[in-house]
Amino acid sequence: MATRIALVADPDGPGGRFQRLADDGSPAGPPERTADLAASVAAAEARERPRWVWASTDALYPRLLPLRAARCHDLALVEPLLLAHEGHYGHPRSLGAAWARLHGLAVPEDRRESALPDDQPTLFQPDRLQLPAGTDPLRAVVEVHADQQRRIAAAEHPDRMRLLAAAESAGALAAAEMAYEGLPWRADVHDELLTGLLGPRPPAGVQPQLLAEVAAELQQAFGGRPFNPDSHVQVLRAFAEQGFSLPSTRSWVLQQVDHPAAALMLRYKELSRIHTAHGWAWQESWARGGRFRPEYVVGGVVSGRWASRGGGALQIPRMLRGAVVADPGWSLVVADAAQLEPRVLAALSGDAGLARAAAQGDLYEALAALAFGGDRARAKLGMLGAMYGQTSGEVGPLLAVLRRRFPTAMAYVEAAARTGEEGGVVRSHLGRTCPPPSAGWQDLAGAGAAGAGAEDDGGSDGDRAVRAARARGRFTRNFVIQASAADWALALLAALRRRLAEIGPDATGGRPHLVFFQHDEVVVHVPTQYADAAAAAVAEAGEEARHLVFGATPVRMPLEAHVVECYADAK
DNA sequence: ACAGACCGCGCC
DNA sequence: AAAGGGCGCGGTCTGT
Numbered sequence: 048m049a050t051r052i053a054l055v056a057d058p059d060g061p062g063g064r065f066q067r068l069a070d071d072g073s074p075a076g077p078p079e080r081t082a083d084l085a086a087s088v089a090a091a092e093a094r095e096r097p098r099w100v101w102a103s104t105d106a107l108y109p110r111l112l113p114l115r116a117a118r119c120h121d122l123a124l125v126e127p128l129l130l131a132h133e134g135h136y137g138h139p140r141s142l143g144a145a146w147a148r149l150h151g152l153a154v155p156e157d158r159r160e161s162a163l164p165d166d167q168p169t170l171f172q173p174d175r176l177q178l179p180a181g182t183d184p185l186r187a188v189v190e191v192h193a194d195q196q197r198r199i200a201a202a203e204h205p206d207r208m209r210l211l212a213a214a215e216s217a218g219a220l221a222a223a224e225m226a227y228e229g230l231p232w233r234a235d236v237h238d239e240l241l242t243g244l245l246g247p248r249p250p251a252g253v254q255p256q257l258l259a260e261v262a263a264e265l266q267q268a269f270g271g272r273p274f275n276p277d278s279h280v281q282v283l284r285a286f287a288e289q290g291f292s293l294p295s296t297r298s299w300v301l302q303q304v305d306h307p308a309a310a311l312m313l314r315y316k317e318l319s320r321i322h323t324a325h326g327w328a329w330q331e332s333w334a335r336g337g338r339f340r341p342e343y344v345v346g347g348v349v350s351g352r353w354a355s356r357g358g359g360a361l362q363i364p365r366m367l368r369g370a371v372v373a374d375p376g377w378s379l380v381v382a383d384a385a386q387l388e389p390r391v392l393a394a395l396s397g398d399a400g401l402a403r404a405a406a407q408g409d410l411y412e413a414l415a416a417l418a419f420g421g422d423r424a425r426a427k428l429g430m431l432g433a434m435y436g437q438t439s440g441e442v443g444p445l446l447a448v449l450r451r452r453f454p455t456a457m458a459y460v461e462a463a464a465r466t467g468e469e470g471g472v473v474r475s476h477l478g479r480t481c482p483p484p485s486a487g488w489q490d491l492a493g494a495g496a497a498g499a500g501a502e503d504d505g506g507s508d509g510d511r512a513v514r515a516a517r518a519r520g521r522f523t524r525n526f527v528i529q530a531s532a533a534d535w536a537l538a539l540l541a542a543l544r545r546r547l548a549e550i551g552p553d554a555t556g557g558r559p560h561l562v563f564f565q566h567d568e569v570v571v572h573v574p575t576q577y578a579d580a581a582a583a584a585v586a587e588a589g590e591e592a593r594h595l596v597f598g599a600t601p602v603r604m605p606l607e608a609h610v611v612e613c614y615a616d617a618k
Numbered sequence: 619a620c621a622g623a624c625c626g627c628g629c630c
Numbered sequence: 631a632a633a634g635g636g637c638g639c640g641g642t643c644t645g646t
Contacts, residue, residue, distance in 0.1 A: 275642085277640095277641055277642070278641085278642060278643085279624090279625060279626080279641090279642075279643090280642080280643080281642095295625080295626080296625085296626075297625090297626065297627085298626080298627080316626080316627080317627095319641090320626090320627065320628070320640090321628095323639085323640055323641070324627085324628070324638095324639060324640065325628085347637080348636060348637060349636085350635090350636065350637095352630080352636065352637075353637095354636095354637060354638075355637090355638070356638085357638090357639090358638095358639095359628075359629085359638060359639060360629095360638090361628090361629055361630075361637070361638075362627090362628040362629040362630090362637085362638065362639080363628085363629075364628060364629080365628090365629090383630095387630095388630095388635095431634085431635095432634080434635075435634045435635045436633075436634065436635070437633075437634040437635090438632070438633055438634090439631095439632065439633060439634080442634090443631095443632090513633095514633080517632095517633055518633090520633095521633080521634070521635060522635065522636090524635080525634090525635035525636075526635080526636090528635085529630090529635065529636065532630095565629070565630065566629085566630045566636090566637095567630070568630080
């Protein structure tokens with residue numbers, strides 16, 4: 048067990064205070080003061096690699112970077128994990144809120160975002176502990192931490208909750224480090240890609256040439272009247288005038304329309320999307336100085352997946368991945384966990400047949416061989432339907448096959464769905480708990496159970512109650528898988544950043560570091576001489592995460608690492 | 619003028 | 631019989 052050290056930064060100035068803690072969180076020394084927080088942290092890292100206990104990694108760690116902390120306990124991230132596990136939901140995350148709850152005081156409102164000026168990323172805002180005036184922040188950190196340690200020990204599976212808290216906290220370290228490093232982004236390559244698609248860069252606010260041309264052709268195809276292709280209403284009306292009554296302007300709908308305007312519309316949407324979401328304006332805002340610097344929001348999704356704020360970090364179009372190029376003398380290691388979610392289901396449920404398929408490199412191929420006459424496409428469609436709760440169309444019969452051949456796995460997801468339909472909560476393997484149903488959902492469920500029959504165009508209350516129940520069932524069905532996959536991914540990140548820290552440095556001080564993380568995929572930027580070592584570290588970290596999270600399971604969760612110069616070359 | 623709902627699409 | 635999970639973002643549209 049690592050030493051624990053509680054740490055608070057002075058609100059202004061480079062100093063701070065700290066206190067050594069025993070593993071249960073009780074003080075193991077007196078409160079101490081340092082005039083140079085970073086120097087004290089660096090010294091302690093070199094000496095003993097403690098687990099830093101602090102209010103919020105977001106608030107404190109950026110001021111320490113590029114200094115690396117090996118591990119931490121993030122009180123603001125652990126608190127909601129524990130609260131949700133204990134049956135509470137929707138509480139503020141600040142240290143102040145946790146401290147107030149602990150002392151039976153009124154919980155302060157969470158005003159993390161609202162009061163901030165918008166010219167600076169939230170990440171670099173000073174700490175907002177939101178403690179009552181006069182409260183000693185170090186004492187609050189120590190007390191809230193001790194309380195959290197007690198609650199972790201009281202969890203349904205204390206070891207798993209301890210791992211979850213550590214992994215979530217390690218994720219926060221990795222997120223701050225990735226924001227600091229940035230993803231290598233070649234503006235010149237991005238420009239070339241945009242110019243090829245849209246024409247030369249126009250002045251701000253002017254439609255690119257090729258986009259304007261497609262818009263003009265569209266207008267011609269619809270008879271020449273002024274027409275805004277960005278307006279769904281106008282697009283639907285234009286198609287109606289040509290004799291096509293469309294349910295929506297979705298691309299799969301347009302693909303089936305036999306009219307010259309349909310192809311133009313699809314082309315327009317594609318170009319417009321690139322221009323508005325990842326065009327020159329995006330580059331100006333998010334990818335300056337050769338780096339794309341997104342803000343990750345650790346735990347931003349209830350399932351434990353990360354979200355991002357600004358820049359669309361988790362939606363970089365494949366079309367633009369050519370702009371992600373390693374620095375000269377450096378490489379990228381790109382690795383993703385293939386078919387992670389069905390593998391996670393196999394591990395969670397302990398289904399022997401599915402585990403047999405998941406012991407293979409291509410799970411769907413193996414599944415097809417076991418149950419679908421070798422038809423990989425149908426095996427995949429059925430598996431996805433089982434995990435998402437889809438049953439329409441051709442999926443129904445596939446589910447019947449899965450139920451017959453993999454009864455334990457199917458019973459697992461169906462039990463999760465039933466729990467959700469009945470208003471219950473489910474947990475990930477490590478104990479992350481899904482939110483309870485909303486008040487509106489419960490009202491609807493009550494009305495549905497009462498059999499009241501007020502009709503409107505949404506059907507009777509009973510119909511709506513059934514639809515809402517099914518929707519929640521699909522959510523909890525998917526939650527157990529998605530959230531357990533997120534458990535694994537966090538453990539992977541934690542293991543990987545620890546292993547990467549042991550590689551290098553090269554003659555210029557270069558070391559590998561994580562630069563991108565997207566649910567089940569990581570990108571490492573690494574001096575080329577260490578690329579193979581980093582690729583090996585990725586594979587080993589995947590194995591470590593599998594053992595940590597799922598214990599002894601025959602299910603493989605392979606991470607295939609590609610050493611490339613350019614992200615686009617990884618697949 | 620602004621806020622929030624809705625749409626449709628990018629990613630997993 | 632039918633029933634598709636999770637996000638962020640920028641666009642229009644609607645209500646105030």
